[in-house]
Amino acid sequence: MTQAPTPQTRGECDVAAIARLFGDPARARILMALADGRSLPASVLAAEAGVSPSATSGHLAQLREAELVVVERSGRHRYHRLARSEVGEALEALAALAPAQPIRSLREHTRAAALRNARTCYDHLAGRAGVEVTAALVARRALETVDGVPDTRRRDGDALSAQLPAHPYRLGPEAEPVLGALGVDLDRLRAQKSRRPLLRFCLDWSEQRHHLGGRLGAAMLTAFVDRGWVTRTRRRRVLDLTDRGARALHDELGIGSAGA
Structure with a gap:
């Protein structure tokens, strides 16, 4: 035998x-x-x-x-x-540790500023726009913290990595209406069969605050692109926030000014 x-x-x-x-x-x-x-x-x-x-x-x-x-x-x-998405998240993690390359031209300076303003972290929104949207979701109780810290600041125990191994957030009581106004069908997203978590958060390398990833983060960026709120550019990873998007984020989340 x-x-x-x-x-x-x-x-x-x-x-x-x-x-x-x-x-x-x-x-x-x-x-x-x-x-x-x-x-x-x-x-x-x-x-x-x-x-x-x-x-x-x-x-x-x-x-x-x-x-x-x-x-x-x-x-x-x-x-x-x-x-897979983990490769992109590993790149974002390394970016948090890597020294910045010297800027030698106005073109490089413009691109660096654009990356910090709004970019993709694999398939979700990062940079200043990403952390502001995440903070607004917490403020409007679409997300809520579970560790007693009332905002999205970097926690003392956070490593300098993109993907947080354990995140201090969960869906809040206003998740469905707030996310629905942004074009995200939360019920449909929950019903999807996927090994990828619905919620995942990254420590943003340029802002040192948390931004939303996971399936929810990906769905939100897709909705923003479909609605014409952000556009992809020819510059690698850089996203442009449109005038329509600036008004929508102000109206729905209180981000920026209505005329931005």
Whole structure:
């Protein structure tokens, strides 16, 4: 009688192996180009990384082997995207620890300011806009804190990482009407079958306050884009808040001024 195979015992996580992949400047630029959840061809990624197409192909092969990036085919074309949301959140975590690159031109200064104002953190809203929306959801009791701290400030125990392992928030008593006014159908979202949590929060690297992620954060950004409140730009990860969006966020959440 043959014995059943003994389950393989897993050792400690090999953080160094992943760190080596993130640590190469060209691979880091490739990953950051994909951090907003888009699928991009290798030619675009080569331009973003500043390396040759053959070098880009080698970097992408390593990222695919590590299951950080996957390929999607559309006809004869191949597009690359991050394999899962956790990869984008890890990039945001590293951004919180990384030193800022020196700004050498007005163009770089403009883009850096735009990133801090409104950007994607994989598939949800981050930057000043992200933390202000999250704070307004707490103020309007769509979200409520469970740790006694009345706002979204960084807690003493928070590590400098994007994804909080345990978050001090839950849905509040006004969640359905407040989120409904923003275009989010909470009942439909709850009914979705997904391994991804409904609520997840990140420590925003530029604001050092919490912003909303998870399925709810993704649904909210999708609603904002669909309503024309924010638009995606050609600048990597940067979002533009439209005049319509500024008025809507003022009317619904009290953010900014009506004429912003």
